[in-house]
Amino acid sequence: MNTTNTTPAVEAAGKNTKKTSVYTLCATALMTAILCVLAPITIPIGPVPISLSMLVLVISIYLLGTKWAMISCIVYLVIGMIGLPVFSGFSGGFAKLAGPTGGYLIGYLFLILIGGLFISFSEKRFEKKKSIPLAFVGLVIGTLVLYAFGTVWFMILMDADLAYALTVCVLPFIPFDIVKLILGIILGRTIRARLSRASLNTH
Numbered sequence: 007m008n009t010t011n012t013t014p015a016v017e018a019a020g021k022n023t024k025k026t027s028v029y030t031l032c033a034t035a036l037m038t039a040i041l042c043v044l045a046p047i048t049i050p051i052g053p054v055p056i057s058l059s060m061l062v063l064v065i066s067i068y069l070l071g072t073k074w075a076m077i078s079c080i081v082y083l084v085i086g087m088i089g090l091p092v093f094s095g096f097s098g099g100f101a102k103l104a105g106p107t108g109g110y111l112i113g114y115l116f117l118i119l120i121g122g123l124f125i126s127f128s129e130k131r132f133e134k135k136k137s138i139p140l141a142f143v144g145l146v147i148g149t150l151v152l153y154a155f156g157t158v159w160f161m162i163l164m165d166a167d168l169a170y171a172l173t174v175c176v177l178p179f180i181p182f183d184i185v186k187l188i189l190g191i192i193l194g195r196t197i198r199a200r201l202s203r204a205s206l207n208t209h
Contacts (some may be wrong), residue, residue: 037066037114042092064190072122109159113152120148
């Protein structure tokens with residue numbers, strides 16, 4: 007018997023896996039590019055400006071899954087670290103990432119990891135709109151960890167006290183970040199549903 011022969015079902019599965027892998031890589035590259043384009047556009051209201059980064063990251067979780075959203079964010083951070091102007095205010099370089107507000111940039115990874123785990127769990131446990139509240143809770147927890155990491159980083163490098171750090175780096179952004187989380191959930195779910203109907207799922 008020739009053991010090298012494959013059934014049509016196996017061949018189809020292989021082609022589908024290859025298609026999914028190529029699409030996942032392309033989608034990850036696209037979301038990284040979108041993050042690089044939108045993140046520098048900011049509203050300066052203090053040491054940490056308002057940007058659209060968090061909105062893009064939440065959408066990435068829904069479209070790419072936690073693993074690939076993390077990879078997309080890491081690539082974005084590396085691109086900025088090597089000097090391309092993809093950070094807030096069209097800045098870049100290692101000094102920016104290692105500077106007083108760099109902790110908030112690195113904190114994006116906590117947002118993706120924690121938020122992604124909650125989103126994945128909620129969608130496996132619940133259906134449709136019932137998964138949204140738990141997903142939102144997870145994203146809020148991820149944002150709080152992001153705040154905590156970035157604030158401690160800021161306090162150490164700026165030799166600032168907690169009250170000052172919270173006043174200039176956290177409190178003014180809470181309302182905007184809540185809106186971005188909600189919009190991210192809505193847009194992420196909507197775009198993913200449309201891609202699913204077009205048989206274009208990344209995870």
